[in-house]
Amino acid sequence: MKALTWQGKxxxxxxxxxxxxxxxxTDAIVRVTSTAICGSDLHLYEVLGAYLSxxxxxxxxxxxxxxxVGEEVTHIRPGDRVVLPFNISCGSCFMCDRQLYAQCETTQVRAxxxxxxxxxxxxxxxxxxxGQAQYLRVPQAxxxxxxxxxxxxxxxxxYLSDILPTAWQAVQYADVPAGGTLAVLGLGPVGQLAVRIARHLGVERVIGVDLVPERLQLARDWGCEVVDLTDVDERGGSDSSDGVASALLDLTSGRGADAVIDAVGMEAHGSPGAKAAQTAVGMLPDVLARPLIDRFAVDRLNALNTAIKGTRRGGTVSVSGVYGGEVDPMPMMEMFDRGLQLRMGQCHVHRWSDDILPLVLDDTDPLGxxxxxxHVLPLQDAPEAYAMFQAKTDGCLKVVLQP
Known part of the structure; x- marks a missing residue:
């Protein structure tokens, strides 16, 4: 079969x-009809290569x-059409019983x-x-x-495989009070869906932050106020997170948003020191890079710092962007003094799928x-699609590949 393979940075x-x-x-074999490039795939394309072969x-x-299907798989059979959650969970262990499917104890990578x-x-x-391939073996099927x-x-x-439930979880974790304001940092696919989900669930005011004109306009089209990162970078001097946070404070009577979603993660714009550190580690041989990433890695924390500074006292920061650092500095005094809640983690896809599926089945497509x-492209074009998605050229927001 044909498959997209990693060969290097x-x-x-x-x-x-x-x-x-x-x-x-408990396995199944699925013939893939559609697969997508996720924003977190770009971390593999750039900074996490030490853990790939x-x-x-x-x-x-x-x-x-x-x-x-294997002999213990009974709820699906050949010919059935299926979506595959990105995390592999058994459905019956201690963690799965608590709907913490991203922590499944059967498939945990304890090593x-x-x-x-x-x-x-x-x-x-x-x-x-x-799954960026013609066929996929599915464990715990x-x-x-x-x-x-x-x-x-x-x-x-x-998108039920990842970004739709990820955005849904981000909004649920944000727990915006009635009449409250939600800010969404990063208007890529997860951020766009978070805007739409929040509006669908009745959040009265949503403010989106990004620097790509097409993404800002798309969020506007769904009833979102926007902050253009390129207009506020200078306000924060050497730390652009201060500029964006100030803009959010200005829009909320100086108080801050009731909740902020960080839909950006470890490769945030405006963190030159951390970017340099990531680049330096990425140039090392894997045998040297792995322990550095595992024990001493740093992230580009601009988005997270913005979220912390832009949330009102007693508010909630909901993190759906992927982070991988172990020694990242956190503004603990500010977080403690202001009484912030911080909720985060890989999405527990099955926890939310029953809530989302009726909306996906609705012919009016309420979440768009x-x-x-x-971009909908053949699998063969995946290398060019990765480069385009990373560079955010040609208005690229989401790429679907068809094997």
Whole structure:
């Protein structure tokens, strides 16, 4: 089969690789009909390469048609159409019983000290081959795959694999009070969906922050006020997080938003020192880079610092952007003094899927998922699509690949 493989920093290639086969009675084989490039895939493209090996298959947003199932898989069968949550969970362990599916104890990668295994996401999360391929082996298929009806196009369902429940969880964690204000930092796919979900769930005022004109306009189209990062960077002097936070304070009577979602993560704009450190570590051989990333890694914390400074006293910071640092400095005195709540983590996809599926099935498409993709391309074009998505050129917001 053909699959997108990692070969090095900013070097991904579509190659012929062996077809997957059933390995456990709880496995399934799925023929992938659509797969997407996620913003967190760009971390693999740039800063997390030390945990990848040449030939690793990328991708954790996928859906398709069941081709084969193991003997312990009974809720789906060949021919069924399914969406595949990006985290691999058993559905019955201590953590899964508490709907903490991203911490599944059956698939936890204990050797790396991490939570549930993920499709296509480094040795830290199990080195499980990913979904940017023609076929995918699905472990824990007795629970994981979400069966969907035939008929509607893939674009209506694909985002149930990750970004739609991730945005839903971010809004739920934000817990915006009635009549409150929510700020969303980063208007990529998760940020855009968070804006739409918040408005759908009745949040009266949403403020989005980004620097890409097309993304700012799209958020406006969904009833969001916007702050253009390029207009406020200078207000913060050497720390642009101060400038954005000041803008949020100005828009909220000097108080700050009731809740702020950080939908950016470890590669935030405006953190030159941390970017230099990430770049330096990325130039080291993997055997040296891995312990540095594991024990001494730093993130570009501009977005998180903005979220902390832009939230009102007693408010909530909800983090959906991926972070990987171990020694990142945190403004603990400010957080403690202002009584902030901080909620974060990988999305527990199955926890939210029953709430979201009726909206996806609604022909009015209330969250606009059918129009989120700006580029639908053949799998063969994936290398160019990665470069375009990272550079944010050609109005690229979301890329869907069709194997």
């Amino acid at each position: 900013r070097d991904v290639r579509v190659e012929e690789v062996p077809d997957p086969v059933l390995e456990e009675p 040449p030939g690793d298959i990328l991708g954790h947003e996928a859906m398709g048609v069941v081709e084969e 790396a000290g991490k939570g549930a295994a993920l499709f296509g996401y480094t040795s830290l999360y199990g080195s499980v081959p990913g 007795q629970f994981g795959p979400i069966k969907i009806p035939d008929g509607p196009p893939d674009e209506r369902f694909l 998922v059918g129009q989120l993709a700006t």
